[in-house]
Each structure stands twice: as C-alpha cells, then as structure tokens.
Amino acid sequence: MTVILDGKLLADKITQNLKKKTSGLKVKPKLAVILAGDNPASLIYVRNKQKRAEEIGFETLFLPMPKDVSEENLLENIYILNEMKEVNAILVQLPLPSHINKFSVIEAIAPEKDVDCFNSINVGKLLCGYSPYVPPCTPKGIIRLFDNYNIELEGKNVLVIGRSNIVGKPLSVMFQARNATVTAAHSKTKNLKEIALNSDIIVSAAGCANLVTADFVKEGAVVVDVGINRVNDRLRGDVDFENVAPKTSYITPVPGGVGPMTIAMLMENTLELYQIQNHN
Ligand code: GUN
Numbered sequence: 001m002t003v004i005l006d007g008k009l010l011a012d013k014i015t016q017n018l019k020k021k022t023s024g025l026k027v028k029p030k031l032a033v034i035l036a037g038d039n040p041a042s043l044i045y046v047r048n049k050q051k052r053a054e055e056i057g058f059e060t061l062f063l064p065m066p067k068d069v070s071e072e073n074l075l076e077n078i079y080i081l082n083e084m085k086e087v088n089a090i091l092v093q094l095p096l097p098s099h100i101n102k103f104s105v106i107e108a109i110a111p112e113k114d115v116d117c118f119n120s121i122n123v124g125k126l127l128c129g130y131s132p133y134v135p136p137c138t139p140k141g142i143i144r145l146f147d148n149y150n151i152e153l154e155g156k157n158v159l160v161i162g163r164s165n166i167v168g169k170p171l172s173v174m175f176q177a178r179n180a181t182v183t184a185a186h187s188k189t190k191n192l193k194e195i196a197l198n199s200d201i202i203v204s205a206a207g208c209a210n211l212v213t214a215d216f217v218k219e220g221a222v223v224v225d226v227g228i229n230r231v232n233d234r235l236r237g238d239v240d241f242e243n244v245a246p247k248t249s250y251i252t253p254v255p256g257g258v259g260p261m262t263i264a265m266l267m268e269n270t271l272e273l274y275q276i277q278n279h280n
Contacts, residue, residue, distance in 0.1 A: 002245050005145050005224070005252045011260035014144075015056060018267050022057040029274035030059040031089045031115065031266075032081045036074060037067035037097045041228075046093050052263050058270060061087060071100045075108050082110040088274040089115035091266070094166070112277065115269045117170065127173055133276060134269035139171035141261030142203065142224055143178070151201075151222055151250060154179040159196055161185045161212070161238070162205035167226055171203060192216075204238035214243040222250045226258050 022028065031053050035046045046062070053060045063077060074096075081087050090113045096102050111121040112133050122132035134140075146153060158180040162168035172184045183195055187206075196202055196216040204212050205226035217223060223245075227238030237254030245251050252258055 002248050003149065003250045004245075005149060005250050005257060007141070007145060007252060007257040007259065007261040008255075010145060010148050011141075011264035014264040014268060015052065018056045018264075018271055021271065025057075027086075027278075028057055028059045029088050029270050030061060030086050031091065031270045032061040032063065032084075032087045034063045034065065034074070034077065034090070034092045036065040036069050036093075036100065039095065042093050042095070049091070049263055049266060052267060053270065056267055058267070059086075067097045069097070069100075071104065074100060074105060078105065078108040082108075082113060087113065088277055089113055089270040091115050113273060115266060115273060116166075117269075118165065123165075123170070126170060129177060134272050135174065135265075136166065136170045137265040137269060138167045138205075138226065138258060138262045139174050140269075141265040142171060142226070142258060143174055144265065145224070145252070145258075145261060146222075149250060153201075156180045156200040157183070157198060158201040158203070159183045159185060159199040160203045160205065161189075161192070162207070162226070164205065167205040171205070206238050208238055209236045210238075210240050212239040212244060214240065214247055217244050217247045219247055220249045221247065223248050224252050224258065225254050227254065228259070 033046055033050060035042060050060045050062055081090050090109050092105055096105060106118045109119050111119045114122050114133060117132050117134055117136035125132040153175060158175050160168050160172045160182060163184055163186045172182045175182045185192055193216050197218050201222045202212060203224040207227055207229060209229040209231050223239055225237035225239040229236045235255055
C-alpha cells in the first residue's frame with residue numbers, strides 16, 4: 001500500500017505549534033526578506049513566506065529592490081540588517097539578478113541570522129558534523145517528514161538527484177549524518193536508471209518534469225519530489241506521480257509535499273535564531 005507523505009498536514013501542525021510558542025513572547029521574532037528584481041515565481045514565494053510569518057505572529061521586514069540594484073547597495077542593506085538587534089533572521093531570495101555576485105551576498109549575511117544556512121560558516125559546520133545555527137530549510141523539512149512517518153534512514157541506499165547548494169548538497173550530507181549510504185547524482189551521471197533501481201529512497205531535486213518514471217523505481221521504494229516545474233501552466237514535480245506512486249511505499253505529492261515543509265522549517269528556523277540570540 002502506498003502512503004502519501006502529507007507535507008501540508010505536517011506543516012500546518014508545525015505552524016500551529018509555532019503560533020502557540022510565539023503568542024507567549026513579549027518581543028516577537030523578526031524575519032527580514034530581501035527580494036531583488038521582479039522574478040514572478042520569487043515574488044509569489046516571498047509573499048507566501050511573509051504571509052505565513054505574520055500568521056504565526058512574527059514581525060516581517062520586506063525589502064524589495066529593483067532588478068538593477070547595485071551589489072554595493074544590496075550589501076549595504078545586509079550590513080544594516082546584521083546590526084539591527086530586532087532583526088533575528090535574514091533571507092535573501094534567490095536567484096539574484098545576474099550582475100550580482102550571489103556568493104558575496106550570501107557571505108555578507110551574519111551567520112547567526114542566516115535563516116537558510118547558506119553562509120559558508122554554517123555550511124562548513126554542517127559538513128563537519130557540528131550544528132550550524134540552523135539547518136537548511138528544504139533538507140530539514142524532508143528529514144522531518146521521514147521522522148514523522150517513522151521512515152528509517154540508517155543503512156538505506158539513498159539516491160539524491162541534483163547537487164544544488166540549496167537542496168542536493170546539504171541533503172546528501174544530512175542523510176549521511178543519519179547513516180544512509182548516499183549517491184549524489186546530477187546531469188552528467190551515467191546509468192541513473194540502474195542506480196535508481198537499486199535505491200531504497202529516491203529524492204529528486206533536479207527541476208526536470210517527468211525525470212523519475214515508473215521504470216526507475218523499485219517496488220516499495222520511498223520517493224520524494226522536490227521539483228517545481230511549470231508545464232502547460234500547471235505545477236509539476238520531477239516525478240511522474242500517477243505511474244510511480246503505485247510502486248512506492250511512501251511518496252510526496254506536488255503540490256502539498258516538500259513545498260509546505262520548506263516554509264514551515266523557515267518559520268521554525270526564525271524562532272530558533274530568535275531563541276539563540278535571546279539565550280532561551
Ligand atoms: N530560492 C529557491 N529556494 C530558496 C530558498 O529556500 N531560500 C532562498 N533564500 N531562496 C530560494
């Protein structure tokens with residue numbers, strides 16, 4: 001029997017819990033969000049994040065910037081946010097306009113306010129097995145889903161498709177820390193199908209619709225779909241859900257799987273940074 005990993009349901013529970021915790025706080029956690037440019041998808045993501053933060057009772061500071069904003073101006077704003085005591089968490093929505101060096105921007109964020117775990121100090125800690133200030137949102141959300149459904153990771157063959165800094169790379173590290181045997185696949189990987197057929201767990205974060213088809217998946221595997229692809233104006237993951245689902249033991253839907261968990265973890269990270277900064 002196939003179980004749908006209901007990210008929306010779990011994210012709603014986490015949100016309610018965060019709301020309760022926040023209602024008891026005199027000073028509210030504050031999340032600052034920078035959006036440079038007018039990428040329509042980014043605008044929707046940022047609005048959703050802001051809306052959710054306000055629902056929980058956090059304060060938000062939204063800094064929209066034109067697409068021709070200079071790198072100096074963007075960095076200057078980050079330095080100001082780093083210094084503002086009342087700002088606990090800083091998020092710079094990616095992608096950035098192409099004239100801006102994203103690494104300079106990410107490195108400018110104070111590690112103790114880096115809500116995405118993008119800064120190299122935090123990524124380095126994650127890699128070394130020390131705790132970063134907070135773990136990265138999407139990988140944290142995926143592991144929380146596994147834990148919530150009691151899906152064992154230890155000793156499992158896990159295939160992670162995609163090596164982005166946001167999902168694939170940190171997720172591979174976090175799965176290894178949970179004693180999984182990880183294969184990190186990417187666009188140049190040979191024999192992807194063969195590796196997939198030998199995997200107990202497949203996570204696809206490639207951004208390629210219909211990449212994972214039923215012939216890639218062994219009976220009883222767990223499949224997690226991180227893809228967000230627009231196909232004929234419809235939202236699609238990387239997985240051919242209709243044909244893959246019947247072969248799996250657990251599978252995430254798109255929408256309603258990983259997406260809501262990412263936002264819930266962003267909210268949880270905001271509260272955790274607040275607690276670290278306020279020593280409680
Ligand atoms: N762009 C796509 N995903 C993310 C994310 O998780 N955080 C930020 N800051 N930008 C993104």
